[in-house]
Amino acid sequence: MNNSPITGKNRILTIDIIRGFALFGIFLVNMPAFHSPVFMSSFYGQEVEYTGVDYWIDVFFSLFVEMKFFTIFSFLFGLGFFIFMSRAEEKGHGVKALYLRRILALFLFGAVHVVALWFGDILHTYAVAGVFLLFFYKRKIKTMLIWAVSLLVVLNLLFLLNVLIPSEILLEMEAANAQGFARDLAEYMGIYTQAGYVEWVSYRLGTEVGFVAANLIPASIPVFAMFLFGLAAGKAGLFHHVSNHLAFxxxxxxxxxxxxxxLVVILALLKLDILDLGVKQLYAIQLFKSLTGTSLCFLYISTLTLMLRKETWQKRLRPLGSAGQMALTNYLMQTIVSTIIFVGxxxxxxxxxxTGTILCFIIFALQMGFSTFWLEYYRFGPFEWLWRSFTYLKFQPLKKANKVTIHQNHHTPM
Incomplete structure (x- = not known):
């Protein structure tokens, strides 16, 4: 029995590039939370006011970035789940035990990440939601799609309900939230700018981590829906031989x-206050961010997939593929580097x-360069190596025996 993960020649370049693209978009979205008290604004439902160039960057992010890239990443996780399971079955592994160890390792990464560094971790959510993929692996594609669409309908109906709440109630909530925000912001800023690491972590356990745990189920809804879309795409073989599905x-x-x-036009009208719903404005913006998060996710995926049929685009975007191949390492390093810069x-x-956006471009460019260099000599990124070693219960060979060319139409792990 060949108890080893999928590497080198068995990867799909298209998927790695799309994953790298999603990783960069996620970094852009996360960056404001790394350098500013976005958590407190979100917790109390307060809009962050931007002016000048920052205002237009915020508008652009709202229209084309926020909620558009974690959906891509989630889709790829579901696709990777199918590839991982099918490849493990081909090799005769006990697939459920293997996958559950993989998920447990991911959860441990996420737990350490959220407690020790940052409230915005997505890994623990992926791990918890990922367990339920086992119930769908053998189901029909139609069943997966029905569940995925149903979950997104439920999610957006919840957002719509916020818009339908009477304005008087929302005004009372807004006043109470504004008082709480003003009361707690000063303490929050004081901890982030003056406290030592132990005090900082202790404070975060009582404020951020508890909120993250309580929000796990609603946060899992869109994630699991996109998992199912990705699983369905894997079962349909859409990325196994893209040339057979170009018409689709x-x-x-x-x-x-x-x-x-x-949807983007309506979101722009709301974001620019051309369409003014008063106290319901933020809730309407949230609804349309969610709707465009799904539609633009699929638009980005299909557009990139078609672009990458051309070898010129494959060459141009290959550094994104290297970053995507080391997505776990790069995701965690984005937090570590940003925390050191802003908090440290x-x-x-x-x-x-x-400034934060410019730093994103600089840091991610360095990550692409480092990933390209690292993968010349090593089979996995450092955290990917730990992840796989835990999954297969033995240390995986890290250094390449020889250089392996990445091909377009072979399988990849998630």
Whole structure:
């Protein structure tokens, strides 16, 4: 029995590049929370006010970035789940035990991440939601799609209910939230700018981590829905031989574009206050961010997949593929580096959205360069190596015996 993970020649370049693209988008979304008290604003439902260039960056992020990239990442997780399970079955492994160890390792990474570093961790959510994928692996594609669509309908109905709450009630809630925000913000900022590491972690356990745990189920709804879409795509073989499904991708790109266009326009009208719903404005923006998060996710995936049929685009975007192949390492390092810069060096609360965005580009460019260099000599990223070693209950060989070329139409793990 060949008890080893999938590497090198068995990867799909298209999936790695899309994963790298999603990783960069997630970093852009996360960056404001790394350098500013976004948690407190979100907790109390307060809008962050931006001016000048920051205002337009925020508008752009709302329209094209926020809630558009974690959905891509979640889709790829579901796709990777199918590939992982099917490959493990081919090799005669006990697939459920193998996958559950993989999920447990992911949960441990996430737990350490959320407790020791940052409230915005997504790994623990993926791990918890990922357990339920086992119940769908053998189901029909139609069943997966029905469940996925149903979950998204439920999620967006919940967002819609917020918009339908009477304005008087929302005004009372807004006043109470504003008081709580003003009361707690000063303490929060004081801890983030002056406390030592142990005090900082202790404070976060009582404020951020508890909220994250309580929010686990609602946070899992869109994640699991996208898992199921990815699982369905894997079972349909859409990425196994893309050339056999070009007509589908082209048609799907146009459908998602036509759906996204009016949704993005409405979101822009709301974000620019051209369409003014008063106290319900933020709830309406949240609803349309969610709707565009799904439609633009699929538009981005289908567009990139078609672009990557051309070898010129494969060459241009290959560094994204290297970053995507080391997604776990790069995701965790984004938090570590950002925490050191903003909390460790005392820049927390003093960084503009423009500066944070520029730093994103610089850090991610360095990550692409480092990933490309690292993968010339090693089979996995450092954290990927730990993850796989835990999954297979033995240390995996890390260094490459020889250089392996990545091919377009072979299998990849999640």
């Amino acid at each position: 991708f082209k048609k799907f790109r146009w459908i998602t574009f036509l759906i996204s266009l009016p 060096f005392g820049f927390y609360g003093e960084t503009s959205l423009l």
